[in-house]
Amino acid sequence: MPEDNPAVLDTEFLSRLQRLVLEPADNGVTWPSGLWTRAEVLGYTDQCQNYFLRATTLLTGYFVQSIVPNQEPQPVDDNLQRVRAAVFVSTEGTVSPLLPGNRREADLLLEQWRQRLGTPIVFTVDDVGTQTIGLVPPPLVGGRLHLFGAVVADPVDGSGTPLTLPDEWVPGLTAGVLTRMYGKQGRAYNAELRDAAEARWQEALTAAAILATGMTVEQLAAALGGGGAR
Amino acid sequence: MPYTQYTLAELRTRLADRWEHSPFWTEPDADQAINDALRSWNALTGYWRGRVIVRVPPGDAFAAIPSRLTQDVTVGYQGYPLVYTPLEGLNRCAPNWITDTTATGGGVPIRPLFWSRIGIGLLIVWPAPAAGGTFDVDGVVRTPALAGPEDYLNADSALVPVLLDEALSLAALKAGSAAVAATAPGHLAFLAEVAKRVPELRCLDTLPATDHDPRTGRAGG
Numbered sequence: 001m002p003e004d005n006p007a008v009l010d011t012e013f014l015s016r017l018q019r020l021v022l023e024p025a026d027n028g029v030t031w032p033s034g035l036w037t038r039a040e041v042l043g044y045t046d047q048c049q050n051y052f053l054r055a056t057t058l059l060t061g062y063f064v065q066s067i068v069p070n071q072e073p074q075p076v077d078d079n080l081q082r083v084r085a086a087v088f089v090s091t092e093g094t095v096s097p098l099l100p101g102n103r104r105e106a107d108l109l110l111e112q113w114r115q116r117l118g119t120p121i122v123f124t125v126d127d128v129g130t131q132t133i134g135l136v137p138p139p140l141v142g143g144r145l146h147l148f149g150a151v152v153a154d155p156v157d158g159s160g161t162p163l164t165l166p167d168e169w170v171p172g173l174t175a176g177v178l179t180r181m182y183g184k185q186g187r188a189y190n191a192e193l194r195d196a197a198e199a200r201w202q203e204a205l206t207a208a209a210i211l212a213t214g215m216t217v218e219q220l221a222a223a224l225g226g227g228g229a230r
Numbered sequence: 231m232p233y234t235q236y237t238l239a240e241l242r243t244r245l246a247d248r249w250e251h252s253p254f255w256t257e258p259d260a261d262q263a264i265n266d267a268l269r270s271w272n273a274l275t276g277y278w279r280g281r282v283i284v285r286v287p288p289g290d291a292f293a294a295i296p297s298r299l300t301q302d303v304t305v306g307y308q309g310y311p312l313v314y315t316p317l318e319g320l321n322r323c324a325p326n327w328i329t330d331t332t333a334t335g336g337g338v339p340i341r342p343l344f345w346s347r348i349g350i351g352l353l354i355v356w357p358a359p360a361a362g363g364t365f366d367v368d369g370v371v372r373t374p375a376l377a378g379p380e381d382y383l384n385a386d387s388a389l390v391p392v393l394l395d396e397a398l399s400l401a402a403l404k405a406g407s408a409a410v411a412a413t414a415p416g417h418l419a420f421l422a423e424v425a426k427r428v429p430e431l432r433c434l435d436t437l438p439a440t441d442h443d444p445r446t447g448r449a450g451g
Contacts, residue, residue, distance in 0.1 A: 016262050020404045025258065060348040062292060084348050085317050087328050095329055097321035146328055148317070148348045166350070168273030168373055171266040171400065178403065192407030203421075203434050207274055210430050212350065214316060 007162035008170050010045070014158055017041060017177060028158050035188040036181055042156050048176035048201075049153040049165050054082045055217045056208040059164065061151040064144055070117055072138035073128040076147060083133055083149040084213075086123045090143035098123040098135070100223060106136040113137045172204020234387045238264070239379035241394065248398045259401055261376070267397040267420075268383070269373045274424045274431060276303065276370040284353060288362040289331045293353040295367060305345040305353065306366040312345040312355065320346050324356055333360035389423070396420040 014028025023031055028038055053059055063077045067088065076083065086098040101122040106113050117140035124134035133147070153164035165173055178197035182190040209217045242260045249255055272278050284293045305312045320327050330338045338357050342365075346354040353367065374383050385393070395416030402409035418435055425432040 019256075019259055019262065022404065057348060058350060060350070060352045062352055085321070087321075089328065093329075095326040097325050097327075148352070166273075166372075167375075168269045168370075171270045172273075174266070190407075193403065193410070196403065196407060196410045199437070202437050206437060207431055207434060210433075211274075213348075214430075216433070 008167050009160050009162055010156045010158055011160045013045065013156075013163060013170065013174070014041065016174060017181070020174070020178065021181060027160075035186075036184065038158065040184075041177070041181065042158055044177045044180040045156045045173070046153065048173055048180070049156065049163065050081060052165060052169065052173065052176065052205065052208065053150045053153055055205055055221070056212050057082065057084045057150045057220065058166075058169070058208050058212045059151050060084065060148055063147045063149075065147070067135075067139050067143045067145050069139050069142045072114070072136075073124075073132040073134040074145065076131055076133050078131060079152050080131075080147060080149050081152045083123065083125050083147055085148040086133065087146040088120050088135070088139070088143055089146065090119065090139070090141050092141060092143075094119055094143075096120060100125075101136065103127045103134060103136070110137065169204060169208060172201060172208070175200035175204060233384050234390075235382045235384055236390060237380055237382045238376040241376070241390075241397075242379075244390075245394050245397055245401075248394060249401070254405065255401055259404065260397075263397040263401040264394075265373075265375055266400050267393045268376070270396065270420075271389075271393060271424075272370060272373040274434075275427045278371050278373060279303070279368060280371040281366055281368045284365045284367050286355060286359060286363055286365060289358055289360055290362070291328060291330075291354050291356060291358040293355070293365065295347075295351050295353055295369070303370065304368045305355070306368075307342045307355070307359075307363065310341065312342055312365075315344045315346050317346045317348055317354065320344065320354070320356055327354070327356045330357040331360040332357050392420055392423045 011027035015025040018025040018028065018031075021035075023033055028041060031038060031041070061080055063080055065077065067074060088096045088098055090096075096119050098120055099122050102124050104127075106122060106124070110116070113136050116137050118137045120135040120137060120139055122136040124136065128134040133145075154161065156163070163170065163173070175197045179194055179201050181188060182194035182197060205217050209215060209220050213220050215223060238261065241264050242257065245260050245264060246255070282296050284295060286293045315323075324330065332338070332340050332342070334357060342355045342357060342359055344356045346356070353365070355365065376383065395413070399410070399413040399417040399420070402413040421435040424434065
């Protein structure tokens, strides 16, 4: 029985899509029906992989970065697309696990927090700019921020590279891409197949979120102080 | 229940029986559906398991899990099982976990007691072994991929019909909405079997229905 199997390649993934939508399977090179282009399908696959990782935090990256005192928000690594947990360790050795929150709560609970520098106790992600993290209150001293969160998937370009998502979730990814393919307005639109694929996509997201975090996608989004964009 | 070996050739034949050997579905279609059903089963239930040895550097609370293991289930250290705790629990009860080691003192245990993770692929232990060490991680291994007709899998004989019904349901996406609706009971039976083994996933067959949900037969507006 084969045990150490290679990951599913993006070319293999594109061929499986082609078989399901009645296109000739050629690793996603041509789409002769004209209903979709190669670029569109690659884009849908990229979008679905990244959404899957962001919504479920199935694959977690660990990043450590320096913190600049009196600066808020702080930039985060480009390979991190959603922060799930953060720990601040000051230059003085103080360790402070940060709670997820948002700025509205901070405004209500900690008056004038933007001017009151101190040891951060809360991190915010959904109400700050892209690739930044908010710290409440802003750090008085420097230190290091240990970040855990969903990584950005490797771009899918149809060149034969493995997908970032583990093999076990490829059926769910297939359903997510089919949802988008059949949801495309025009000749490709098929509401029934779109919904059938959407049902399987939601099952995969829910299962992955529960198995990775113990929470559903909605609970995880709420726990992280906002909600991941769809 | 007895475990039996099933070759890909046998599974192809049994799946083809379900679609009455229609030439609409090809051998690659069958292989794709069978392997996807196995992957879904393994993802949801952790059916195929194995052990990896993970080395943690001195004073480091983190360990990367090899990709062969897709989900970790239990962790042991020198024969002692570690207790799982979610990261939020570790933050609450041991806020200095990121810097604590077995040599920290002051109430910090002298051997690793708890483990945690966020997602898959990253293991956290508390306290970190000051001199480093190895951990036995038992978890879900990658699903066997059946490619050649003689490739086989060992499975519970009562499980195979459930897996084949799920494969049929996956293959039905190629044939259109009527086929998807007709095979929906097989997919629901698959989810029911998953729920028996993993109660946390009982919610999967009760997710909000879409407008044309094949499971409810609704035509939608």
